[in-house]
Amino acid sequence: MDTxxxxxxxxxxxxxxxxxxxxxxxxxxxxxEDALKRIENKTNHIVWMAGNFVNMRYGLGWVLGLQTEDPYNDLFFQGKALDESIQYPSLAELQKSFHEVSPKVYQKLLKATDEELDELFEIGMNVPFxxxxxxxxxxxxxxxxDYLCGQIGLMRRILNYPGMKYDMNENLTY
Incomplete structure (x- = not known):
């Protein structure tokens, strides 16, 4: 593991x-096709969940000084509600974006100093602890x-896919 x-x-x-x-x-x-299905029009679809996951990576990178913007930020920033009138990117497009940003964010995590990590970053949650x-x-x-992966995992089962495997790709180093 990198230090x-x-x-x-x-x-x-x-x-x-x-x-x-x-x-x-x-x-x-x-x-x-399945990635755009919703359950009884009550759930987000997998594309939205995956897009929000990728957007979290971009957000973390931004907070750590990465100057790369999520191309789909307007669809997913701060968990923006699913809008069925919008054409969302494909899973393949989101996965491509994920693999472009994730190694960059990983490098930012590795290089972060104690001073940088201790910097105030107002989230606006107003949670006293x-x-x-x-x-x-x-x-x-x-x-x-974690939450989004759990939601996607549940959708996998509802849509009759096998449960998520925990296989590790050792070539995936971020």
């Missing part, structure tokens, strides 16, 4: 890499990614 500058990243880095694997695995084999810092924002991004 981060900050020991504060020793929990974040492995979780980030596991989420990379999970994202790839949870989308494995899902058709573009959460100090709004860049480090805590990174943790919240990972929490959101």
């Amino acid at each position: 981060p500058k900050s020991t504060k990243m020793e929990v974040i880095i492995p979780a980030y890499r596991m989420h990379t694997q999970s994202f790839v695995n949870v989308l494995e084999g899902i058709s573009e 959460v100090k709004e810092t860049k480090l805590n924002f990174a943790g919240m991004c990972l929490g959101r990614e």
Whole structure:
């Protein structure tokens, strides 16, 4: 494993890499047609969930100084509600974007210093026990990614796909 500058990243880095694997695995084999299905018009579709996941990666990168913008930011920023009148990007387009941004964000995570991670970053959650810092924002991004992978995993089963596998691709180094 790569060594981060900050020991504060020793929990974040492995979780980030596991989420990379999970994202790839949870989308494995899902058709573009099924990725747009909703359950009783109450759920988001998989494309929206995947797009929000990728948007979290761009957001984390931005907070850490990455000057790369999500091409689909207007569709997914801050969990913007699904709009059935909009044509969303395909899963393939989202996966491409994911693989473009994720290694860049990973490098930013590795290079982050204690001082940078301790910088205030106002999220606006107003939760008294959460100090709004860049480090805590990174943790919240990972929490959101967990949630989205779980939601996609549930949709896999509802749409009659096998459950997500936990195979590891050792060549996927971010």
